[in-house]
Ligand SMILES: NC(=O)C1=CN([C@@H]2O[C@H](COP(=O)(O)OP(=O)(O)OC[C@H]3O[C@@H](n4cnc5c(N)ncnc54)[C@H](OP(=O)(O)O)[C@@H]3O)[C@@H](O)[C@H]2O)C=CC1
């Protein structure tokens with residue numbers, strides 16, 4: 001990445017401050033762009049989901065890994081819960097989505113409670129032997145009593161196909177039948193999974209992020225307090241493919257010691273550590289044994305650090321400086337926080353990040369762990385909160401004594417409640433992934449880049465005024 005002549009800013013920059021200059025390109029299709037990363041994380045698209053309790057659960061992990069990204073399970077998850085989540089992700093199919101399953105004697109209200117948990121928004125009703133007997137959708141529940149049994153409301157005319165049916169055939173069968181989901185079955189007739197039309201389409205576009213045994217990948221975070229190496233070992237033993245050692249101020253002695261301990265345990269997984277925003281911080285963490293350094297202090301949507309402390313750094317400059325330092329040492333960086341548009345992901349990659357971490361944006365999806373709520377205007381939303389908020393600190397310190405809990409609650413650097421709306425056009429995390437990847441693929445072709453390394457090398461940036469940024473915004477309502 002370089003700046004247009006005369007565009008070197010005298011101050012640090014963030015994503016909104018810059019634009020990408022288009023260049024002569026010989027990349028003729030956006031599908032010719034390879035979005036896989038070279039940082040050892042195994043992602044085939046450069047998207048990592050932040051280790052935030054309101055964002056990163058097992059449904060998110062399964063869904064994102066199937067499209068080639070990776071979820072980092074939060075450090076506040078008890079080790080046994082993390083082990084269960086990892087086992088769940090590892091047992092998921094690489095193509096079919098996990099169905100929501102109920103029995104004929106379950107009620108309509110049971111189905112309505114579970115429908116928003118998955119973007120496919122269907123419940124499969126199975127018999128005693130686990131064979132599908134019908135599908136229930138929201139429209140099927142519209143005018144019926146909530147206590148009615150699913151056996152009475154299910155639609156028995158569903159598209160049922162063997163689990164090994166090629167995705168294109170599944171797509172065509174759904175188009176022919178005008179139905180949204182195909183029910184996939186194992187050779188013994190038992191339910192094996194679900195595939196939507198877009199799911200079938202995505203199967204041909206994305207490559208799942210898988211481990212050496214061909215199972216979906218998932219990462220896990222640890223903090224810097226307590227037995228860090230012990231927890232790291234337990235998570236890797238449970239199957240975590242990557243570890244993130246995460247704290248607000250990553251450039252501190254306790255962090256460096258934690259990274260050294262985990263690195264010396266030689267667990268055989270990529271080690272990510274952060275957060276920092278300087279070349280010195282990056283070099284110290286790589287020196288301690290980190291393979292990847294997580295960059296970003298204060299850009300996060302739930303984060304109040306800059307307002308509380310004045311500490312932080314505009315994210316584009318932070319990523320560019322840390323990425324340059326990491327490259328000199330054979331390491332990598334992840335850009336963490338502040339991503340609100342596909343362009344932000346493209347710019348972080350241009351600045352040299354090997355993956356981009358997204359939290360709050362993905363909180364507003366069916367796959368995030370919280371319950372779907374509807375506000376007074378009928379808008380669906382999910383609740384999110386920061387990991388340094390009073391709410392998160394209270395949960396993290398619940399086993400401490402009252403005095404210690406009160407002491408820790410004094411330091412609050414995050415929002416405790418925020419409503420993240422579901423985008424009506426992109427309510428599922430895969431819709432957002434499609435949106436981001438299409439933007440990044442397009443940035444690559446505009447700059448003549450076939451992969452992320454070329455994107456980083458080729459991008460020429462200019463610095464723009466707030467009016468320049470505003471000009472780029474669409475105006476769906478006119479002006
Ligand atoms: N990227 C960002 O901008 C930020 C991210 N976060 C996220 O919040 C979560 C919780 O992180 P964290 O608050 O570090 O909690 P941790 O539980 O990881 O503990 C942090 C440890 O570092 C010590 N510490 C010293 N100085 C600081 C400081 N300025 N800020 C925070 N801790 C400090 C704390 O001691 P003591 O409590 O005694 O001071 C404590 O022992 C993480 O997921 C982190 O990524 C939080 C803030 C900023």
Ligand SMILES: Nc1nc2c(ncn2[C@@H]2O[C@H](COP(=O)(O)O)[C@@H](O)[C@H]2O)c(=O)[nH]1
Nearest residue numbers: 050300301303337338359360386387388414
């Ligand atoms: N200062 C704080 N930073 C936080 C908190 N919770 C999370 N984070 C950071 O934000 C990113 C995600 O950014 P987003 O814009 O995509 O939401 C996350 O990875 C953390 O680094 C917090 O309470 N305070």
Ligand SMILES: [K+]
Nearest residue numbers: 298299300303
């Ligand atoms: K912020």
